Amino acid sequence: MPTICYFYGIAIQMFWNDHAPPHFHALYGEDEAVIAIETLTVMRGGLPRRALALVIEWAEQHRSELMENWELCRVHEMPRQILPLR
Template sequence: MPTISVFYGIMVQMFFNDHAPGHFHVKYAEHKAVIEIQSLEVIQGKLPRRALALVLEWAQVHRAELLDDWELCRQMQHPKPIQPLE
């Protein structure tokens, strides 16, 4: 599973040829979540409140890039790295 961004101990990843809807996976310490790109809703798992807020802030800024990476992964191509939250 390619890692597309890492910031503040948060790792954002996408699977190749994953199921719809478009989403990304987040790991933070022992926590894991799956977040839909369009709605930015957590569709699986749970993150601590502060980590989730950081991920959602990052995802809003980079939504177009996340959608582009989703399409690359659907085509079994390596996604492009996305700038971390600063």
């Protein structure tokens, strides 16, 4: 699973040919959340409150890039790196 971004100890990853709806995985320490790109809601798992807030803030800034990466993954192409949260 490629890591497309890393910031404040949080890794953002996407799987190739993953199931719908479009989503990404956010990992922080032992915690993992699967987050829907369209709604930015947690579909599965969870993160500490502050880490989740950072992930949502980042995803709001990069939603179109996340969707582009989702489409790349669906056709088994390498997703592009996305800038970290500043």
